[in-house]
Amino acid sequence: MLNINMLSTADKVKGQGVGSAYLELISMLKKHFPNEFNIEINKHGKSQITHYHTINLSYYFSTFLSKRGRKIGYVHFLPETLEGSLKLPKLVKWIFYKYVIAFYKRMDHIVVVNPTFIPKLEKYGISKNDITYIPNFVSKKEFYPLSDEKKADIRKNMGFNRDDFIVVGTGQVQTRKGVLDFAKLAQSNPDVQFIWAGGFSFGKITDGYKQLKLLVDNPPKNLHFPGIVDRNVIFKYYNIADLFLLPSYNELFPMSVLEAFSCGTPVMLRHLDLYKKIIEGYYVPFDNFDEMDAQLKELKNNHNKLEALSDKSLKASEYYSEEHLASIWYDFYISQAKEG
Structure with a gap:
């Protein structure tokens, strides 16, 4: 041994x-x-x-x-x-x-x-x-797709409607994570509900802390910051999401993307070199805010494309x-x- x-x-x-x-x-x-x-x-x-x-x-x-x-x-x-x-x-x-x-x-x-x-x-x-x-x-025993009925129940318990279009982002609240762009996107799409699950793991030494703390304390009405949550709650957020969005400017290999894949959640990411090497073709890419905004609006009104993205997520999850x-x-x- x-x-x-x-x-x-x-x-x-x-x-x-x-x-x-x-x-x-x-x-x-x-x-x-x-x-x-x-x-x-x-x-x-x-x-x-x-x-x-x-x-x-x-x-x-x-x-x-x-x-x-x-x-x-x-x-x-x-x-x-x-x-x-x-x-x-x-x-x-x-x-x-x-x-x-x-x-x-x-x-x-x-x-x-x-x-x-x-x-x-x-x-x-x-x-x-x-x-x-x-x-x-990631383990498929911890992150997996729920039935539509269970997703509807979770939405109701969290205060969301069954027909709300929900965009979820997860991770530490940091400048490099693109949280400010996430908030700007929420302002540009008041008919969409946005959730960022994560917080200030490193407190006041977080880059851009003052500006980000002001945002977290006073977000747009359609942007929700539940803070740092346990993995079993993150799992629920992935499942109620119509779209997982990570607008990071710099990434390592985010577990959040793999977790979203494993739940069959459609994924949209900034088109970073890292992603191009390992998961290109399994997500919707964008290079700037205007492209991100345009892609979101298109996906919101294209159920077939969302379903195809969900299938791609599950396919990607098999490898990881x-x-x-x-x-x-x-x-x-x-x-x-x-x-x-």
């Missing part, structure tokens, strides 16, 4: 996709490989593989200890991808960005959730041979399902153990 020690604090802060990805992986490994892998969480001592999910300073120091086995780093972000998320003093930012790369360089092997990270990590001096791309995934990724993770851990 292969001993794998998971080091993570990803689930300590609510509303983070990193936490969702971590919990999905732990659940999947314990479910599919109970006799092949011995999964330990934040343990000290000997291990064949130590998988670092977050970049805590104490974890960095632990990389210098013996008996850690093969050190695997999970890369969910790079310094440049943090722009628009956190507002830090220049010196603090410089030091933190240097630390992020120093942490990654302490690893024996890197796993990226975003294939566009690979050439960027190479520029930081990490060999391509030491990097593996494994996408995020737990079952498909389980075998990939198994092969990866076995190969890394042989390298140790």
Whole structure:
């Protein structure tokens, strides 16, 4: 039995996709490989593989200890991808960005959730041979389509009408997430109901906090901010949505998109390079606000196109399902153990 020690604090802060990805992986490994892998969480001592999910300073120091086995780093972000998320003093930012790369360089092997990270990590001096791309995934037991009757009941309980056109966005309330565009879209479409499920996971150091906090406290009448909600509630929002919309300017590999796919929710996204590489053809793309507004208006009046998008979402979810990724993770851990 292969001993794998998971080091993570990803689930300590609510509303983070990193936490969702971590919990999905732990659940999947314990479910599919109970006799092949011995999964330990934040343990000290000997291990064949130590998988670092977050970049805590104490974890960095632990990389210098013996008996850690093969050190695997999970890369969910790079310094440049943090722009628009956190507002830090220049010196603090410089030091933190240097630390992020120093942490990654302490690893024996890197796993990226975003294939566009690979050439960027190479520029930081990490060999391509030491990097593996494994996408995020979601469990179909947690995220799946509900019947029309159940969706209608949830809408009623949440205060929405059965025939309301509902657009849902999820994630932290940050500048890079395009929340201000989401609000502007709500103002331009008063006949549509908008919901942004998420909050300020990092409080006042969130980039653009003052402006975003003012919006959350005083939104347009048709824009709702329920705050940070549990996964079982997020699941309901995906299901009552006629459209899932993520207007982010910069993304990693958002779990929210995979969760929406798994629920069969039509998806519309800003046409980022990341999406072009991994999910192009499964969503409605836009490049600017006018295109986003035009696409929304067209979809609202085109039921057939929405149904076709729903089918595409379910098709995409098959590739990013737990079952498909389980075998990939198994092969990866076995190969890394042989390298140790």
